[in-house]
Amino acid sequence: MKSRGVQIFPGFSSTRNEIVRHSLLLGGLLVLGVGLVLAATAAPSFSRQSATPQDPPSSMIPDVKCIIGLEDIKPGAKGTLASLPTGLEFTTGKKKAEIAISSIQDVFTGQDTKQDVGGMSGTLVKAAIPYGGGRVVSLFTHSVDVLTVEYVDSGGGFHGTIFVLPSSKAEAFKNQLVALGAKVSKHVDPLGPKEQKP
Amino acid sequence: MKTLGRSPIRAMFWLATVGAAFLVAASLLAKPATAGKPGPTTEQAQKLTASAIQLGRVEPPEDLLIPEDTRVSVYENVVLELTKTKKFQHIYRSGDRAAADVPDLIILTMIPEAFKAGSQKKREVTTVAGATSIKVKVQFTSREGKVLLEKDVEGKVRFYGENLRATYDLAKKVAALVNQSF
Numbered sequence: 278m279k280s281r282g283v284q285i286f287p288g289f290s291s292t293r294n295e296i297v298r299h300s301l302l303l304g305g306l307l308v309l310g311v312g313l314v315l316a317a318t319a320a321p322s323f324s325r326q327s328a329t330p331q332d333p334p335s336s337m338i339p340d341v342k343c344i345i346g347l348e349d350i351k352p353g354a355k356g357t358l359a360s361l362p363t364g365l366e367f368t369t370g371k372k373k374a375e376i377a378i379s380s381i382q383d384v385f386t387g388q389d390t391k392q393d394v395g396g397m398s399g400t401l402v403k404a405a406i407p408y409g410g411g412r413v414v415s416l417f418t419h420s421v422d423v424l425t426v427e428y429v430d431s432g433g434g435f436h437g438t439i440f441v442l443p444s445s446k447a448e449a450f451k452n453q454l455v456a457l458g459a460k461v462s463k464h465v466d467p468l469g470p471k472e473q474k475p
Numbered sequence: 476m477k478t479l480g481r482s483p484i485r486a487m488f489w490l491a492t493v494g495a496a497f498l499v500a501a502s503l504l505a506k507p508a509t510a511g512k513p514g515p516t517t518e519q520a521q522k523l524t525a526s527a528i529q530l531g532r533v534e535p536p537e538d539l540l541i542p543e544d545t546r547v548s549v550y551e552n553v554v555l556e557l558t559k560t561k562k563f564q565h566i567y568r569s570g571d572r573a574a575a576d577v578p579d580l581i582i583l584t585m586i587p588e589a590f591k592a593g594s595q596k597k598r599e600v601t602t603v604a605g606a607t608s609i610k611v612k613v614q615f616t617s618r619e620g621k622v623l624l625e626k627d628v629e630g631k632v633r634f635y636g637e638n639l640r641a642t643y644d645l646a647k648k649v650a651a652l653v654n655q656s657f
Contacts, residue, residue, distance in 0.1 A: 385543040415599035434568030437547030
C-alpha cells in the first residue's frame, strides 16, 4: 500500500511526510519552549527554597531604612541589616555600622504604615496632581515594621537607632538578637492601631 | 512777569539737598536706637554660657505613653541639631563618663508633657485632621541641679511628612532656643 500510494501520488506523499515532519518539529519546539519557560519560572522558587534552610530567614534583611541614630550613616539611608554573632550590622553602599551585642540595652519592635508614593519626589508629585488628585495617591499605603535599638557606646553614652524593615521581619530579627545575648526589657505597646503609630 | 534769578533757584536746591541729607542722617541714627538697643541688652542679660552640654534621656511620666521610636527620634534629632548650633565644644550623651570632668557643664533635660499620635494618611487626605504633635518641657540645669532656663516646646507635623517628622520639628525648635539663650 505504501509503495502504491507513493507511486500514485508521489508528490502528495512527500508533502504529507513533510507536513508530519514539520508538525513533529513544531510540536517538539513547543514542548521544549514550554519546558524552558516552566524551568525558568520554577528555578528561582527552587533556589529560594533551597537557600532558605541554609540561611535563617531574617539574618540578613535587605531594603532596610535607617531613620536615624547610627554613627557615620546618613539619616534615612537604605541598606541591609544583618545579625552577626558579634552584633547587629547595617551596610549601605560602602559604609558599614555595627552595634555590639554587649552594648545593646533594649530592643523594641512596632508597626507603621508607609506611603507607596513617598519621599520628597513623591510629595512633589502629589502636590502637582491637579484637583486634589494627590490625596487619592496618599490612600495607597503598605505596612512596615519598625525596629528600635537602644545601645551605649564605649564611653557609656546612650544612643538609639531606628530601622524601618519590610513587614513582619522585625520580631524575628529581635528574637535573633535576643538569642545572641541582647538585653531586652518587657514592653507595653503604647498604641493599638497600626496607623496611629508615629 | 519777572523771571526768577539764578540765586533763589540755587538756594532752593541747597535747601532741598540739606533737608534730604538731614532726613537720611536722622533715619540712620534712629535705626539702631529703635531696633538694636533694647534687644541685645535684655538678651545679653539672659544669655547662658557653657563649654559643654549633656543631653538627658527622654523619660516620659508614667501616665503618658510615648512610642519608643518617638522618644529615640527626639533624643537623636536633638543631638544632631545641637551639634549644628556650634555653641558648645562638646555635646555629651546621657551616661557619658567623660562629662563628669567638665566644670561648666549644662544638662539639657526634655520631659514629655503631651503626645498626640497622628496619621500621615489622614493628614494628606483630609488636610485638616491627623496632625502629630509632641510637647516637651525643656530644662537647662547646672551640674548642681539649679534650673537655669525652662521652656515648653512643641513639635508638629500638620500636612506632608511622616509622623516622626514632628520630632525633627521639635529638635529644630530646641536648637533655636539654644541659639537664643547661649
